[in-house]
Amino acid sequence: MDYIHNVLTPPQLLRIGTSCLNDILHRLRSNSIESPKANAEFDIDRENGFLPAYPLQRLPLAFEFWERALDEASDVLGLGDDISEEALERRAGGEAWRQRIREGPLIPTHTIESDNRVLQRAHHVLAFLTHYYVHSTPPTEDGAPFVIPKTLAIPFTRISKLLGIAPILTYADTVLWNAYPINPGLPMTLDNMRFQHVFSGTDDEEEFYRTSASVELRGVELLQIIEEFHNLPNVTDNTAIWKIARDLQRVTSLIGELSDITQSVRAGCDPHVFHWRIRPWFNGSDAGGPSSPGWIYDGVDSSDRLDLSGPSGGQSTTVHTLDIWLDIDHKLSQKRHPAPSDENKRADHGFMERMRRYMPGQHRSYLEYLQNAPRSLRELARQSPALREPYNAAVMALKKFRDYHIRIACLYIVTMSKTARYSCPVIASIMKEQQKASATGPSTQMSKSDLLKRWEEYVDKIHYSERYCDDHFEYRHVILPKPLLKLVPKHYFNPDDQSTLRLLTEKEWRSIGITQSLGWVHYEVHTPEPHVLLFRRELNFQQQLAPDGRPTGQLNRNAGRK
Numbered sequence: 001m002d003y004i005h006n007v008l009t010p011p012q013l014l015r016i017g018t019s020c021l022n023d024i025l026h027r028l029r030s031n032s033i034e035s036p037k038a039n040a041e042f043d044i045d046r047e048n049g050f051l052p053a054y055p056l057q058r059l060p061l062a063f064e065f066w067e068r069a070l071d072e073a074s075d076v077l078g079l080g081d082d083i084s085e086e087a088l089e090r091r092a093g094g095e096a097w098r099q100r101i102r103e104g105p106l107i108p109t110h111t112i113e114s115d116n117r118v119l120q121r122a123h124h125v126l127a128f129l130t131h132y133y134v135h136s137t138p139p140t141e142d143g144a145p146f147v148i149p150k151t152l153a154i155p156f157t158r159i160s161k162l163l164g165i166a167p168i169l170t171y172a173d174t175v176l177w178n179a180y181p182i183n184p185g186l187p188m189t190l191d192n193m194r195f196q197h198v199f200s201g202t203d204d205e206e207e208f209y210r211t212s213a214s215v216e217l218r219g220v221e222l223l224q225i226i227e228e229f230h231n232l233p234n235v236t237d238n239t240a241i242w243k244i245a246r247d248l249q250r251v252t253s254l255i256g257e258l259s260d261i262t263q264s265v266r267a268g269c270d271p272h273v274f275h276w277r278i279r280p281w282f283n284g285s286d287a288g289g290p291s292s293p294g295w296i297y298d299g300v301d302s303s304d305r306l307d308l309s310g311p312s313g314g315q316s317t318t319v320h321t322l323d324i325w326l327d328i329d330h331k332l333s334q335k336r337h338p339a340p341s342d343e344n345k346r347a348d349h350g351f352m353e354r355m356r357r358y359m360p361g362q363h364r365s366y367l368e369y370l371q372n373a374p375r376s377l378r379e380l381a382r383q384s385p386a387l388r389e390p391y392n393a394a395v396m397a398l399k400k401f402r403d404y405h406i407r408i409a410c411l412y413i414v415t416m417s418k419t420a421r422y423s424c425p426v427i428a429s430i431m432k433e434q435q436k437a438s439a440t441g442p443s444t445q446m447s448k449s450d451l452l453k454r455w456e457e458y459v460d461k462i463h464y465s466e467r468y469c470d471d472h473f474e475y476r477h478v479i480l481p482k483p484l485l486k487l488v489p490k491h492y493f494n495p496d497d498q499s500t501l502r503l504l505t506e507k508e509w510r511s512i513g514i515t516q517s518l519g520w521v522h523y524e525v526h527t528p529e530p531h532v533l534l535f536r537r538e539l540n541f542q543q544q545l546a547p548d549g550r551p552t553g554q555l556n557r558n559a560g561r562k
């Protein structure tokens, strides 16, 4: 298929139109508000911080080949190591897509090299294409490095160099340059925000990006406070000290909100889905460990020296800004009290510094500017008794943020790595039935791995309806493939009518293979169609999660706004 010469479809024309409209509206709005000079110089938006107010949603026509390939990717590609029947059926289409990429045009980039927003879009598109290309390829045993074709590698490295960012999928690609306002006339908030590209096609992936974006939006207030701190004419009089103390209290509670936001990921992003269906797309060249062959960027000099780890929250400039302002010493190079614990000493002290290479160059420059600023908050707090307590409280809040975050990271990664990709008590129950049957008669047993494979294929075919609402609940129905219903343990069925399921607990419906975020309740069975399960969830459920994941009603969905 020749992407360039095909006529644009109406949705694509609409997207180009919306993108132009966004740009015009943004220019109008930014002309009416004078941006603080220092922050604007670092591509920091007055209202959206490190998120651009309006990311470009489509490249100019000369780059239509890339945009079309990305439009098509989510329909034809799946993870290369997925061996379900459906995935195997799609493999030929996937190989055809990759062939088109390999044989496509090497598009020159000189026409866009002076336009930051277009370069950002180009990075975003090429990053998604590269990760689609790598991770949709079925694994081989040959131990050779993975070759990224020239058609992606050359423009991707060139554009990355101009932006000062690593040539790989970064936090900027998945979060900062992926978010767009649903209604371009309104400010970007959690409710007025969508993400243009998700690898897995799941709501969970979008929710994962939304959590980070909401940390970024909430961080805007921090950027303003820091700018004001550096612009204070002096920091010796009582008025200035009083203002700094009050601002530190604001920052402490703001960091508390960042902890709540990070915890809220559990409401919309299922850990199992994250670990097995989303995270594999993020892996960079080093994901297989130091001895793995990694990736080669064809046609690029010294490709082995490129920074090619995948995206991480560690690339959030907001979190680095907090670290620098509060003078958190990740490298343990300063003498501090209390002295670092043994655990701290064993940590990777260079991690945060490495992560800066995965940030847009202008944001990294902002961090350098902060780091070199003549005024040190920590030093001031040491000298001013009135600031010590609020300063220490802010540092403790940041420590708490990291403590909460590490628990989430463990749940989503360490705990999930111990689960089977398709874990299933259903299989255990069938195995039990088989064992009972073979004790009393001739054996017709299937092996556990055959059963598992069959079950995986059915699970992939579970259909999740769109959500629909009334005044109190959102609803959706889940349709099990009929052969899967036959594998469901007998005790999940209505004792009075073995043809219909009874109402299942969350643990039970998850054990069948249904994956949904928290809060959904199986509330009704539909007798004529026993394979259709009806679910509902309270409309404001997502707002109600406390830091530990329990409902409270505390979380503000508009947390990105003051």
Ligand code: HEM
Residues within 6 Å of the ligand: 208, 211, 212, 215, 261, 262, 265, 269, 311, 312, 313, 314, 315, 316, 319, 402, 405, 408, 409, 412, 413
């Ligand atoms: C489901 C949600 C999350 C998971 C599973 C997760 C996982 C991880 C993991 C595994 C790391 C270790 C380094 C790496 O492999 O990249 C990490 C680091 C980091 N993440 Fe997250 N993360 C999540 C949400 C967030 C959010 C919302 C933020 C805020 C923007 C964030 C900020 C960070 C930071 C700053 C680091 C660097 C290490 C540190 O400063 O403690 N993460 N994350």
